[in-house]
Amino acid sequence: MNMVKRIEEYADILNLPRPEPKRHFRMERAKRAAQFAPFAALTGYEEVIEKTARIHEQHLEESNREEDEDCWEIRP
Structure with a gap:
């Protein structure tokens, strides 16, 4: 199965405008970025680690330290 596609196959849609939603407004970039930003899912996890x-x-x-002491211990 050949999954490689050439850019020419998409030439008809490459320069089309981005579709706009009809039922709701597009989310602001700042809100969208905050939605996907990292968060502390496990509170206190870092402290436990x-x-x-x-x-x-x-x-x-x-x-x-115990190994070092054992190395210098004189045994009969």
């Missing part, structure tokens, strides 16, 4: 990262970093630091 930061807290989890801190806990894991502390755990890694502690385990690295």
Whole structure:
């Protein structure tokens, strides 16, 4: 199945004016942009991620410190 289309196939509609809605007004650009702008869907999510990262970093630091101490421990 060939999905590639040449621009010549659309030559008859390329320069047509954009259709205007008949039943409602077109939405303002600012409102349309706000509708698709990113938003905080999960309130507090960033704080939870930061807290989890801190806990894991502390755990890694502690385990690295313990490994370092074990390396220098003299065993009989």
